[in-house]
Amino acid sequence: MHPAPSVIIFTVFSGMGFGLLAFLGVGLPATSGWAAFFLWGLGYGLAVGGLLASTFHLGNPQRFLRAFTQWRSSWLSREAIASVGCLLALAPVALSDWLQLGWPRGLGLIGAALAVLTIFCTSMIYAQLKTIPRWNHWTTPALFMLFAGAGGAILAGQNGAGAVFSALLVAVLLTAFRIGDGAFAARAQTLGTATGLGIIGPVQGAVRVFEQPHTSPNYLMREMIYLVARKHVEKLRALALIGAGIGPALLLPLTPPTMMGFAVIALLHLIGAFAARWLFFAQAEHVVGLYYGQR
Amino acid sequence: MTSLPTHTEKRLGLAIDLDTCVGCQACVTACKGWNDQGYGAPLSDQDPYGAAPSGAFLNRVHSYEITAADQSAAVIVNFPRSCLHCEDAPCVPVCPTGASYKRVEDGIVLVNEDSCIGCGLCAWACPYGAREMDADMGVMKKCTLCVDRIYNDHLPEEDRVPACVRTCPTGARHFGDFADPESTVSKLSAARGGYDLMPDLGTRPTNKYLPPRRKDAPDLSAPLAPLLDIQATGFAGWLDKVLGKI
Ligand code: SF4
Ligand code: SF4
Ligand code: SF4
Numbered sequence: 001m002h003p004a005p006s007v008i009i010f011t012v013f014s015g016m017g018f019g020l021l022a023f024l025g026v027g028l029p030a031t032s033g034w035a036a037f038f039l040w041g042l043g044y045g046l047a048v049g050g051l052l053a054s055t056f057h058l059g060n061p062q063r064f065l066r067a068f069t070q071w072r073s074s075w076l077s078r079e080a081i082a083s084v085g086c087l088l089a090l091a092p093v094a095l096s097d098w099l100q101l102g103w104p105r106g107l108g109l110i111g112a113a114l115a116v117l118t119i120f121c122t123s124m125i126y127a128q129l130k131t132i133p134r135w136n137h138w139t140t141p142a143l144f145m146l147f148a149g150a151g152g153a154i155l156a157g158q159n160g161a162g163a164v165f166s167a168l169l170v171a172v173l174l175t176a177f178r179i180g181d182g183a184f185a186a187r188a189q190t191l192g193t194a195t196g197l198g199i200i201g202p203v204q205g206a207v208r209v210f211e212q213p214h215t216s217p218n219y220l221m222r223e224m225i226y227l228v229a230r231k232h233v234e235k236l237r238a239l240a241l242i243g244a245g246i247g248p249a250l251l252l253p254l255t256p257p258t259m260m261g262f263a264v265i266a267l268l269h270l271i272g273a274f275a276a277r278w279l280f281f282a283q284a285e286h287v288v289g290l291y292y293g294q295r
Numbered sequence: 296m297t298s299l300p301t302h303t304e305k306r307l308g309l310a311i312d313l314d315t316c317v318g319c320q321a322c323v324t325a326c327k328g329w330n331d332q333g334y335g336a337p338l339s340d341q342d343p344y345g346a347a348p349s350g351a352f353l354n355r356v357h358s359y360e361i362t363a364a365d366q367s368a369a370v371i372v373n374f375p376r377s378c379l380h381c382e383d384a385p386c387v388p389v390c391p392t393g394a395s396y397k398r399v400e401d402g403i404v405l406v407n408e409d410s411c412i413g414c415g416l417c418a419w420a421c422p423y424g425a426r427e428m429d430a431d432m433g434v435m436k437k438c439t440l441c442v443d444r445i446y447n448d449h450l451p452e453e454d455r456v457p458a459c460v461r462t463c464p465t466g467a468r469h470f471g472d473f474a475d476p477e478s479t480v481s482k483l484s485a486a487r488g489g490y491d492l493m494p495d496l497g498t499r500p501t502n503k504y505l506p507p508r509r510k511d512a513p514d515l516s517a518p519l520a521p522l523l524d525i526q527a528t529g530f531a532g533w534l535d536k537v538l539g540k541i
Contacts, residue, residue: 059413059433073388
């Protein structure tokens with residue numbers, strides 16, 4: 001799949017943002033005054049910024065309100081509703097923390113649950129697609145949840161939770177890499193099944209592309225076939241594992257609670273998360289590529 | 296609503312004959328020609344006269360080569376690819392806006408372009424590459440089964456079929472109702488072993504593909520039979536006899 005920058009930025013930032021909002025919603029850490037303003041602001045900034053970035057890849061973003069209507073069937077619609085619900089539910093909590101109004105925190109728990117739901121919905125947009133075997137697996141929601149958990153914990157200064165989530169992230173990333181590499185072959189879809197020519201009828205044998213149906217790439221090929229730069233996979237995987245997982249898992253327990261320390265770890269995590277998310281898209285192969293003899 | 300109907304009254308679709316298709320691309324052109332002036336946003340092209348022309352099409356014709364296992368000559372199969380109007384269309388439930396839907400009356404899968412936000416998720420969900428985004432209008436385009444022809448009283452009777460079906464010079468595309476076992480397409484599909492593309496994905500396509508026939512295979516049952524069995528008659532027979540005696 002084409003790794004569109006807007007979608008990569010959206011999923012990484014909004015995941016981290018909703019992770020942070022979930023922690024703040026349940027009162028971890030309990031903040032007040034300008035510290036609260038800064039943390040809540042960061043959570044809202046990342047979450048809203050990510051959502052805005054996601055509209056850049058829409059053909060008609062001005063109609064976005066319609067995306068709230070199909071929650072019965074569509075994970076994308078559910079994501080839209082959950083995300084806005086979360087941002088609304090947490091607003092009074094944030095205000096109360098900032099201005100020390102002492103309002104009850106019940107909405108905070110609801111907002112935190114909605115934040116987790118938002119991340120899950122985002123992940124299911126990808127995980128539901130049978131056409132992309134690498135994504136169509138439980139590791140996809142697990143990865144999105146753990147990225148949000150680790151990123152949110154780091155920003156919220158929750159060293160213990162951050163270290164645990166980062167360690168789990170390493171394990172799930174490794175699992176996703178291993179299973180994902182064999183996912184396409186495991187579904188056994190080939191040019192033979194895509195055209196039926198390999199298995200049906202009196203003419204049987206090896207099928208290959210004789211001539212392409214058009215002379216330059218179309219929407220399908222631009223969007224769903226991505227052949228470039230897969231050669232750097234191993235380096236990027238190492239970067240993802242060390243930056244997003246191993247680094248924070250080892251450093252968090254040792255880091256004194258200073259602004260600088262957290263900023264460095266957060267940056268490290270972010271670099272790893274971007275590498276992992278780029279690979280998530282660039283390595284995903286869509287079955288439509290079979291028709292073109294390219295994946 | 297983007298939930299799929301549990302049942303459709305008709306199951307309109309195409310039977311595509313891979314045996315007769317010659318890959319002339321007439322259906323590609325006819326489809327583009329009809330659909331860039333009627334239903335919805337015109338199918339735009341980008342850089343149409345330049346070095347890398349590109350555009351939205353609802354129908355594409357591929358060309359494949361089958362190298363048969365028995366080492367006989369390779370076979371070229373031309374392969375038209377358009378929306379299969381799946382019964383369990385995965386492109387429909389993913390749509391966040393309700394723009395994508397499947398009609399209860401005839402099973403046609405359509406996009407309401409006024410609601411489409413151009414997120415592209417339906418194209419990701421389709422295994423068959425049947426949906427292409429219009430780069431100018433930012434809305435999703437797909438085969439409409441020429442819904443604006445097949446019910447169109449302003450057209451003469453013989454034109455009330457999809458443009459691709461009407462134009463095909465070899466009659467390789469057939470249109471009809473697969474829910475009716477007596478329809479031409481149902482009978483054709485039954486007689487010729489019409490099959491589904493990637494059936495494992497559970498989409499239950501309406502369109503059927505009719506497999507290519509084997510036309511060029513040597514008679515392997517008796518490889519030397521033709522050589523032993525020359526029975527020339529008439530002048531050739533006389534010549535054969537005469538020459539044989541010299
Ligand atoms: S062929 Fe693709 S676009 Fe058409 S109904 Fe099936 S899944 Fe949807
Ligand atoms: S591109 Fe349009 S039709 Fe397709 S899923 Fe998005 S809103 Fe629905
Ligand atoms: S039925 Fe109409 S829209 Fe569909 S491929 Fe044929 S000409 Fe194009």
